[in-house]
Amino acid sequence: MTPVTIVVTGNLNGRITEAATAVEKLGVQLGRPVDIWFCLGDMISATTGKEDVMLQEILSEKTLVADQTFFVLRDRISGMNEQLLAHSMNSTASKVRILDSSGVVKLHNGLTIGFLSGIDKPENKSAVAGRTVLYKNDLPFPTDQQMDILFTFEWPQNVLEHSSATNPSLITVGSPILKELLTTVEARYIFTIGENCFLEREPFHAPKSQMTTRFISLANVGTAQRWLYAFNLHSEQAQPDGCTPCPFTSIRNDAQLRPPKRTAPLPEAPSRVLSECWFCLANPTVRKHLIVHVGEFAYVALARGGLSEDHLLIVPIEHVAGDAIPSAPTLTEIETLETLLGKLFAASGQDAVYFTLRHSSSFHWHKQCIPIPKHRSGQIVPFLNSYFTNIGYPLSEKKPDQKLYFEINVLDSRLYATLEVDKFFPAQAAREAMCEFLDLHEFRDWRNSMLTQKDETNLATRWRQRFKL
Numbered sequence: 001m002t003p004v005t006i007v008v009t010g011n012l013n014g015r016i017t018e019a020a021t022a023v024e025k026l027g028v029q030l031g032r033p034v035d036i037w038f039c040l041g042d043m044i045s046a047t048t049g050k051e052d053v054m055l056q057e058i059l060s061e062k063t064l065v066a067d068q069t070f071f072v073l074r075d076r077i078s079g080m081n082e083q084l085l086a087h088s089m090n091s092t093a094s095k096v097r098i099l100d101s102s103g104v105v106k107l108h109n110g111l112t113i114g115f116l117s118g119i120d121k122p123e124n125k126s127a128v129a130g131r132t133v134l135y136k137n138d139l140p141f142p143t144d145q146q147m148d149i150l151f152t153f154e155w156p157q158n159v160l161e162h163s164s165a166t167n168p169s170l171i172t173v174g175s176p177i178l179k180e181l182l183t184t185v186e187a188r189y190i191f192t193i194g195e196n197c198f199l200e201r202e203p204f205h206a207p208k209s210q211m212t213t214r215f216i217s218l219a220n221v222g223t224a225q226r227w228l229y230a231f232n233l234h235s236e237q238a239q240p241d242g243c244t245p246c247p248f249t250s251i252r253n254d255a256q257l258r259p260p261k262r263t264a265p266l267p268e269a270p271s272r273v274l275s276e277c278w279f280c281l282a283n284p285t286v287r288k289h290l291i292v293h294v295g296e297f298a299y300v301a302l303a304r305g306g307l308s309e310d311h312l313l314i315v316p317i318e319h320v321a322g323d324a325i326p327s328a329p330t331l332t333e334i335e336t337l338e339t340l341l342g343k344l345f346a347a348s349g350q351d352a353v354y355f356t357l358r359h360s361s362s363f364h365w366h367k368q369c370i371p372i373p374k375h376r377s378g379q380i381v382p383f384l385n386s387y388f389t390n391i392g393y394p395l396s397e398k399k400p401d402q403k404l405y406f407e408i409n410v411l412d413s414r415l416y417a418t419l420e421v422d423k424f425f426p427a428q429a430a431r432e433a434m435c436e437f438l439d440l441h442e443f444r445d446w447r448n449s450m451l452t453q454k455d456e457t458n459l460a461t462r463w464r465q466r467f468k469l
């Protein structure tokens with residue numbers, strides 16, 4: 001499957017012209033219409049009840065905004081042009097289709113799309129009183145299956161569990177029925193318009209297959225928060241850094257799982273392995289073929305989709321939460337590893353830049369190491385200062401008094417950005433900064449720099465030999 005360009009827009013509430021114009025504009029930027037537009041929510045404005053001329057033009061295919069357009073309805077529709085509706089709802093060959101109530105459709109390009117309209121408990125929500133309850137007791141939805149995209153009209157309960165997004169008004173929202181459903185239904189993308197706000201959660205592991213799931217909530221069309229989300233869907237899905245465990249199932253602490261051949265005394269911090277953590281070395285889910293060195297307390301691995309063959313991660317062997325501090329022996333060993341890497345990079349004319357995020361959005365504490373050519377080392381500190389100031393996180397040489405921060409070590413400099421508990425810090429900031437510095441713009445999307453597993457294995461073998469010298 002070639003990548004499919006998909007645009008999803010938030011609750012329409014009758015503002016079809018605004019939404020269609022934005023989608024068309026994207027097509028102009030691409031040089032071709034977007035492949036699929038999913039237009040969510042209410043086709044007709046709740047206040048005016050009027051059907052827009054633009055809506056008629058799109059439904060009758062006089063105006064084609066995207067190659068294929070799907071209206072995914074929150075609620076059953078009334079007062080619409082019956083003839084147009086019948087056409088769009090029945091014809092699977094049509095370029096414009098309406099998906100209402102619930103179901104799963106397979107598109108001609110192989111994508112599987114699930115949609116689940118309605119809300120869980122309308123009696124608790126005076127603002128939406130009168131809406132159809134489509135899945136209250138007997139959920140009309142096939143369970144136990146995987147799909148590419150799932151559309152819902154409420155947040156699932158608990159979706160912010162393990163997330164760094166801690167907005168108190170959003171923690172308690174969500175449907176328990178949807179949460180239950182998502183322990184058996186797995187999707188690569190879940191879109192919702194439930195809370196009229198934009199939020200993109202850190203990706204998480206689906207409960208069974210461990211595939212990566214992204215949860216995105218969109219605001220109402222035409223409002224101040226983000227209501228349009230465009231992305232390329234690839235058939236191959238690599239696992240990004242910073243995934244959290246599944247928010248819908250509970251985590252087990254598998255204290256009995258230990259790394260093999262450990263003879264060293266236990267670190268000071270309570271040792272533990274989280275069964276769903278990809279960085280805990282004893283976990284079966286760890287990608288062993290990427291590991292290039294295992295010490296007593298820390299290991300070194302290739303970064304998946306790294307910016308170069310020398311993009312590495314230094315990771316504590318046992319679980320250390322992203323906002324915690326590794327034990328003293330672990331930190332000592334990490335310093336030794338940095339010295340060793342410094343020598344290896346010097347031999348190839350490079351200097352290392354290290355990034356550490358001390359924040360809960362990093363699930364298992366780690367240090368990222370991205371080397372730069374020595375002849376550009378004089379430019380790196382001024383560049384990082386200006387880059388992080390521009391994205392709203394000015395750097396300081398003074399270590400913050402508070403617990404959460406982002407730290408950069410380069411040559412003899414240590415630079416810090418102060419972070420806040422409630423504020424989302426873009427986990428990709430280090431990568432994006434270095435893409436700009438190294439002029440590797442196409443690698444901002446890590447999928448563009450992914451190696452095949454065979455190449456990863458070969459590269460790791462070469463690195464293991466360098467460590468042994």
Ligand SMILES: [Zn+2]
Nearest residue numbers: 277280319364
């Ligand atoms: Zn871990």
